[in-house]
Structure formats: C-alpha cells, structure tokens
Amino acid sequence: MLDFFENDYATYKLSDGILSIRYHSGVNIDFDAAVQIVKDRLLMQQGERLPVLCDIRGVKEINKSARGYLAAEGSVLIKAAAFIIESPVSEVLSSFYLRTNKPPIPNRSFQSIEEAKSFLNSF
Amino acid sequence: MSERLKHIEKMLMEISAGNFFYRVERSVKNDNVEALVVVLNMMAEEIQESMVHQGYVQAHGTIKHIVQMSFILDAKGDIEATNQATCSILSTLYSEIIGKPFAVFLDESSKVKWKNTWKILKQKDIYETSVELAFKTKGNLVVPSACYITTFKGEHFEQKKTLVTVVHHSNDRDRLEKDLKRSVIKSKTKKKGEKKHSKKPKIRLNHEDIRKLSKGRDIIINNLEKDFPSLKDFALQIGTNEFKLKYGFKELYGTSVYRFLKNERLRKSKMLVQHTDLHIKTIAHMTGFKSLPHFSRSFKKRYGYTPSALRKKPL
Numbered sequence: 001m002l003d004f005f006e007n008d009y010a011t012y013k014l015s016d017g018i019l020s021i022r023y024h025s026g027v028n029i030d031f032d033a034a035v036q037i038v039k040d041r042l043l044m045q046q047g048e049r050l051p052v053l054c055d056i057r058g059v060k061e062i063n064k065s066a067r068g069y070l071a072a073e074g075s076v077l078i079k080a081a082a083f084i085i086e087s088p089v090s091e092v093l094s095s096f097y098l099r100t101n102k103p104p105i106p107n108r109s110f111q112s113i114e115e116a117k118s119f120l121n122s123f
Numbered sequence: 124m125s126e127r128l129k130h131i132e133k134m135l136m137e138i139s140a141g142n143f144f145y146r147v148e149r150s151v152k153n154d155n156v157e158a159l160v161v162v163l164n165m166m167a168e169e170i171q172e173s174m175v176h177q178g179y180v181q182a183h184g185t186i187k188h189i190v191q192m193s194f195i196l197d198a199k200g201d202i203e204a205t206n207q208a209t210c211s212i213l214s215t216l217y218s219e220i221i222g223k224p225f226a227v228f229l230d231e232s233s234k235v236k237w238k239n240t241w242k243i244l245k246q247k248d249i250y251e252t253s254v255e256l257a258f259k260t261k262g263n264l265v266v267p268s269a270c271y272i273t274t275f276k277g278e279h280f281e282q283k284k285t286l287v288t289v290v291h292h293s294n295d296r297d298r299l300e301k302d303l304k305r306s307v308i309k310s311k312t313k314k315k316g317e318k319k320h321s322k323k324p325k326i327r328l329n330h331e332d333i334r335k336l337s338k339g340r341d342i343i344i345n346n347l348e349k350d351f352p353s354l355k356d357f358a359l360q361i362g363t364n365e366f367k368l369k370y371g372f373k374e375l376y377g378t379s380v381y382r383f384l385k386n387e388r389l390r391k392s393k394m395l396v397q398h399t400d401l402h403i404k405t406i407a408h409m410t411g412f413k414s415l416p417h418f419s420r421s422f423k424k425r426y427g428y429t430p431s432a433l434r435k436k437p438l
Contacts, residue, residue: 039398047395072387087158104341
C-alpha cells in the first residue's frame with residue numbers, strides 16, 4: 001500500500017492506521033478539486049476503511065458543490081474524521097460544513113494533532 | 124469603517140435586495156472579520172441555491188441557467204458590445220464597459236486564467252471552451268461565474284470576434300455523471316428524465332416536521348447497508364406518520380423515500396466500484412443490495428452502464 005501521495009491540493013500520509021490529509025496553504029476547493037481529492041484518497045486506501053485526519057488550516061475557500069460532494073461521495077470508506085483547525089477562518093469553515101452538509105460519519109474538530117489522533121484511535 | 128467592513132455591509136445590502144450571486148473578495152488574513160466573510164459568502168451560496176430550488180433543501184443539483192451576462196470582444200480582447208444585465212450586475216455604466224479590455228472586469232486570479240485562455244484562443248482559427256471566472260463589480264464585490272467562450276467568424280467581419288456568455292447556474296454533479304457516462308459507453312442514445320409537476324395544493328410543513336424529515340434523511344444515509352424498514356415503521360421511528368413522511372420527504376428533497384435510499388446506495392456503490400478493488404459482490408452487500416443481479420440491474424438503470432463495465436474502464 002502506498003503510504004505517501006501528493007496532488008495539487010493536499011499531501012496524503014498513511015501511518016499507524018490513520019490517513020492524514022494536509023491541505024496545501026491557500027488552497028481553493030471547487031467541485032473538480034473535490035473529485036480529485038476523493039479519488040486520490042480512495043486510491044491510497046485500496047478498499048480499506050480508515051480513520052482520517054484532515055488538516056484544513058491551509059484551506060482558503062470551499063464552494064457549495066465541493067462541500068456537497070465531500071459530504072456525500074467523499075464520505076465513502078471513512079471510519080471517522082478529525083479536522084485540524086486554527087481560529088478563526090478554518091474554524092468557521094469546518095463548523096459551517098459540519099452543520100449544513102452533515103457528513104454521515106463521526107466528526108470532530110481539534111486545534112491539536114495529538115488530541116485529534118486520540119479521538120481517531122477510539123474508532 | 125474599514126474597507127473590509129464596508130464590503131461586508133455592501134454585500135448584506137445586496138442580499139437584502141435579493142441578489143445572492145455577489146461575494147466578498149477574500150484576503151489572506153486569518154482574523155474574525157475574515158471568518159465573517161467566509162460565513163457570509165457560504166451563506167449567500169446556500170440561499171442562492173435554495174431560492175432556485177424553491178423549497179428543496181440540499182438537493183445536490185438540478186439547477187437551471189438563469190442570470191446571464193454576455194460580451195462581444197474584438198481581436199484585441201477589448202469589449203465591443205455587452206447586454207444590459209451586465210451593466211446592472213457589475214454596477215457599471217455601459218460607457219465604462221465598452222472599449223475596455225475584458226480582463227479589467229475580472230479579479231486577480233481570473234485575470235491569469237483569462238490570459239491563458241486568450242493565448243490558446245489566439246492560436247486557433249475557431250475555438251470553444253468554458254472556464255470559471257470571477258468578475259469584480261464597481262463596489263469591489265466578486266461574482267464567480269461559469270463562462271462559455273466562443274470565437275466566430277462571418278463573411279463580413281474582417282477580424283475574428285469572441286463571444287463570452289456568462290451563466291450563473293450550472294450543475295457540476297450532472298456534468299460529472301455525463302462525462303463518466305460518455306467515457307464508459309460510446310453509443311449516442313440518450314434518455315432524459317421527465318419532470319412531472321404535481322397540481323395538488325401544497326401542504327405546509329412546519330419546523331418540527333422538517334426537523335423530523337431531515338433526521339430521517341440522516342438515518343437513511345447512515346444505514347445504507349442495512350435492511351430498510353417499512354415506511355410505516357420508519358415514520359414511527361422518526362416520530363411522524365406515514366402520510367407526512369411520504370408527502371413531506373418529497374416536498375423537502377424532491378424525491379420519494381425509496382428512490383432517495385436507492386440513489387444514495389447507488390451513489391456510494393459507484394464510488395466503490397470506480398475507485399477501489401473490492402469485489403463487486405462485496406460492494407453490493409456493503410450498500411444494501413440483496414443480490415448481484417439486482418445490484419447490476421439497478422446500477423445500469425441509474426447510470427446507463429453496469430458496475431463491471433465501469434470497473435473495466437481504463438483509468
């Protein structure tokens with residue numbers, strides 16, 4: 001299984017049973033970006049359901065169709081998701097997404113990677 | 124008042140006047156004002172879509188094309204003519220638009236995109252493409268739009284002209300499905316779903332009903348692999364009755380409960396077929412289908428090709 005991957009939007013790293021996705025700084029996620037992001041994630045997972053740590057501190061914007069895609073198609077094969085955020089921009093991005101798009105998986109936002117990992121390890 | 128707060132105020136004014144297609148331009152800052160801008164922009168996006176849907180919340184798609192601007196550009200890329208809606212959307216006078224380079228009305232990142240598109244366009248005799256560009260209004264609000272760019276030539280023009288048509292509402296998800304379908308099957312037969320409009324008088328759903336139905340929707344999405352109860356039991360589970368469930372679900376999500384369930388199952392299975400190596404039979408079970416033939420049939424009916432055809436498609 002691949003344990004590292006990078007595309008235009010994020011880097012993916014697999015370690016200790018957790019898939020970490022770190023978005024690049026200043027990234028703007030539209031529908032085509034969302035499709036690519038999910039496709040590359042599934043390529044790395046090779047059919048295995050995993051907990052995912054999403055570092056969204058670099059995300060600048062994400063539009064409605066991308067939010068819809070990530071919450072629906074983008075939730076496939078995710079056990080649980082933890083968002084790494086930094087106040088206040090990425091914080092409102094994550095709370096808006098979780099509240100309006102309601103992805104069908106356990107979700108929580110954290111400011112520290114350690115706490116996020118221990119949350120994910122409970123799944 | 125700071126410049127950024129002024130933009131927020133202007134945007135709120137536009138929303139109040141029913142113009143949901145404006146956005147506040149983002150800065151690189153990470154402070155509370157910026158967070159407010161993020162929420163404001165996303166809120167406008169949500170309202171914009173629900174207004175178009177007239178009642179269906181979160182139905183991911185089915186948007187019609189509505190607001191339009193169009194520009195005719197000369198060989199240098201200057202605006203030769205435009206329509207009236209452009210003047211009001213950009214809040215700029217006709218005389219201030221004509222003769223100006225098209226790029227003047229775009230935001231910084233779109234200027235770069237446009238430059239690249241224009242470069243390609245100049246090299247070709249005749250050319251057609253679409254690109255996402257963001258326009259800037261006189262009041263510094265941003266209007267992100269899908270633009271269709273066409274070059275055309277007539278006997279009487281000595282120079283090539285370019286037509287830019289700006290469409291505000293298009294549907295990404297439909298496009299993605301169409302692209303995929305085109306690459307899986309090469310036949311040209313197309314069938315379009317017909318929309319039926321009910322003429323029955325509308326029954327109003329109250330907030331409590333809507334909350335229950337949205338809970339029902341979440342339960343469906345979270346339990347795709349399990350057997351689905353009868354509508355009567357499901358209605359009881361979410362604290363309503365069968366009639367309200369059937370009627371309200373359709374009102375709110377634009378589809379019946381069973382069709383919604385099936386669509387969500389198929390949506391998930393399609394992702395798994397397309398992007399994993401899991402056996403198709405395993406995928407069928409993971410997404411609540413009782414048998415492989417049943418799964419394949421439903422899949423084909425929905426997408427126009429079978430799961431195995433999708434799996435065999437070269438990446």
